[in-house]
Amino acid sequence: MRFVICYSLALGAIALAGIAPADAAQGASAGTHSFVQSGHGFLLDGKPYQVISGEMHYVRIPREYWRDRLRKAKAMGLNTITTYAFWNVHEPKPGVYDFSGQHDIAAFIRAAQAEGLNVILRPGPYVCAEWELGGYPAWLLKDRKLVLRSRDPDYTAAVDRWMMRLGKEVKPLMLANGGPIVAVQLENEYGAFGDDKQYLKDLEATYRRAGLADGVLLTSNQPQDLAKGSLPGIPATVNFGSGNAQKAVTALEAFRPDGLRMVGEYWAGWFDKWGEEHHETDGRKEAEELRFLLKRGYSVSLYMVHGGTTFGWMNGADSHTGTDYHPDTTSYDYDAPIDEAGNPRYKYGLIAAAIADATGKQVAPVPAATKARTFAVSPIRRSASLWNNLPEPVRAERPMTFEELGQNYGYVLYRTALTRGPAATLKLAGMHSYAQVYIDQKLIGTLDRRLGQESIKLPARTAPATLDILVENTGRVNYSHAIRTEQTGLTGGATLDGAAATDWRMYRLPMDDVSTMKLTDAPCTAPCFYEAEMTVDTPVDSWIDMRGLHKGQFWMGDHNLGRFWSIGPVHTLYAPAPWMHAGINRLRFFDLQGDGSERLTTVDAPIYGAVTNIRDAQ
Template structure:
């Protein structure tokens, strides 16, 4: 039976009285729809992720969601930010996911929780911590005991944070997802049952558990005892109707929820900026609401994959497409949290479909321009190397307990030689030096893994500086996503041995000693600018080449001259009145380059072809 508009309205009216701290409720499936305390409830949610939004802005983003007409917020939980080392947990600051959930409830919103442990999300390694790959035999996302043991430990620990915040315990969490789009990866239902049981054992019994997949993958990824959500985009006419028709072939009785409604898309380095179609997305949304179906916008607000946290697309055939730092996603709220024209299209449609007038749209302070900051101080990478690790063969980042950043491989060529230098397998970008001189670059994105080494002098020093550009987060290839040089290096067909390996996680720029001595190439460069009034800004990186940028110690993200992204989002809470310090590590930098804050982002030109509609 299809929900009537009266029932839809009832679901919306309940939000003002039931999303209150401390009041226990029951959320469940009844027939073809959800019920909250026995009354029909249509979920209209929007996804946003706590690590992608400065903590100081969480509450403001919730209020923007409420003003668009949403009654729920959806979020993943990112294992890698919470357990950076085995058994070492971090739920502080921007990683305080429980506080994120509590603040959503305080603003009158329910929560859909997606604890994974795999999350995809265009996030580094799909949210898995890289240390899972230190044992080369571990098979992630399978029933392999070497994977399941740390997974069980993690989910049990997460339960202590979030199980008390389920709706049946007086919290806002109404739905909890089991795994994530597993049907696009495999069809091992025994593995899915294991993840299901771990969540139950961790206390996730007071919200409605469910699985989510693309419509065609539901048979592979679903469990018979749990309801199913389907994920799809709205870029084509009739997309929603076709998707639910496909679902009904295997789940004719519902409930019916579009658990990821792709109302936008993400960007790769070297490609075009996504610019999707709000009119078609609105048409598909209207069809779902008219049928009383639940929906969660992916994304309502994308935010920023700060620091090293961008993921990559790729496959086992060698394709590699790293994502940019911005997760603007062409979403209803832009990267800085400001409403786009799409926001108001969706807001009007939701109000007309439900008969409920949303709260007024809060004012958002405009972004500001900042003075130019010119890089006049530097610290050479080569003069700031740590103590090396010695190994006959190259070791990956995971082998040396490193997650992100760069890693340097150094060896001495024992005799005058020349020939083809091959890096097997390079993950993901390298600069090759001979006796300190840059010979060339190799980029996994371009399927490059070799270059010709010229004739060398005896005892020449070979340096290979490797960047982890972002581990693949989707598909079968994730199991082989160790970073660095993951196999061997050969010259003229012979393996090179005797390596000094320098881990360069770059997680403490405060320890660098800067001077005004000239520096060129792989160096850290420092600049500063003064502010009398604070505001968000977008740092123009167009004079820089490739690397990472920090503002007052906060890792804002990656720079890359190929675009499409040419600015980095700098939130006001991370700046100060007075002096603000900017540090950039630029692989091919020069003294005298500058950055300045713009009041609008530069994310690239619109694409010349249709945006994809399938993940």
């Protein structure tokens, strides 16, 4: 089986073929070159070419650091970078697109090319990636009849529109047009989800209409899912983690004896979830398996070479049964060879040595670490109560979901009136995903989807009262069929002793701009917004120590750094230097459980810890 693409060879691809950058322009204009998949491998200009790739995501890295991370990946011995395209970042509202700043996927791909790296693009639309709803825009869930990852006409119409728009950004960067994109992955581990071959064929046709299939197409699945997630005529790759190399290659070679030998994802680490232990993996074993794969002739992509940070609200969550729920942390360090702040960790050198040994190339020096330091932070003096900063409500007979309210992320406050009466059980069926329950602004308790909590006992009332339920979207599930029912908020209504609670006012709190909060020096009753000042002489990377806070969201200037939660295992937030300025930098945070004891400091390295009892750690 042979797949051929011809293109005017661009600077990055020529550099990878061994042509000096100074000769690149002349070479590009002198003729055409070929990149083909043939038999077990690839050919570049008719010569064997082994893809040695690593995954990093443009949205998880400050734009100012893209080139730094790419250089470090190349210095480790990589010749290719793999990335997803994140639909929900680029189309936050139907028909409204954002390819600016850190979301400029085309600029990231051009940066890779400028650093002499080829690119494998994974357009999805489903990407998994421990990313909110697996990359799907939350507004797709407004219509509960729409079925994600299916041939539902409403779903495919939205996908087609998105792919056409994405094509405008990246088609000029395909190999056929002189760009660095050597291959495009069709869907993403579809075999773990379904086996509708027509769905994959239709998506392939959409890719072709959008100009996303001018080169080599690939599928990517775990060993047990190869048959379900692959298509005849499209090379298959296999995904797996440390300790499973022999089993995985045996499965791929049995599935396609004469086909491509490539690992689409070799998991060189793992991700963290709130309330669970921090993950570290065996770099020596990973280096040994990578050496084994490369010497066997396999092309490989490391997932991740650099994880970065899931800034803002965009973390995903695991759910394997549909009822369990495990939200991911803001840190996406992944124990990758290049750590969250862009520094090579010990396994970087081990993997670089394995690549050099397998390819016969010289090991490059390990790049120097990025500087990090601490900064002075003022005491927290100014605050603002959420109760004093509520917007105009939306009124409805029943509780509406975030999606029905036109809100993707953040919080919604649900409010209704209670009559006097005895103690009663409040049930919030399908509450997604964390709620604090108040009567007359006094906290009664919390409900946490992680712990399967949907009910709480309300005390007796001797007079009419106000019931408030503050619901946080702590991250929609990004894996399994649960993505189809990931509406957020009070998705199943609310009952008191079995009777439906009605007549609701809902306050939308997306917290897109917290600079408008009315802060004062007066004591604050939680939940509260707080402000402190960080004094910076020269911007340098740092870490915000969150151990003095409880649960909420954090901003440095205009940048949403992400979530904090005292249950760990991550107790710091990455504060990148490009997002600081010399002088006073404003730090603001929203703490659901602020009690006046809050304190902020900075540290020069991340802090991790294990949780021994998540029920006691709330």
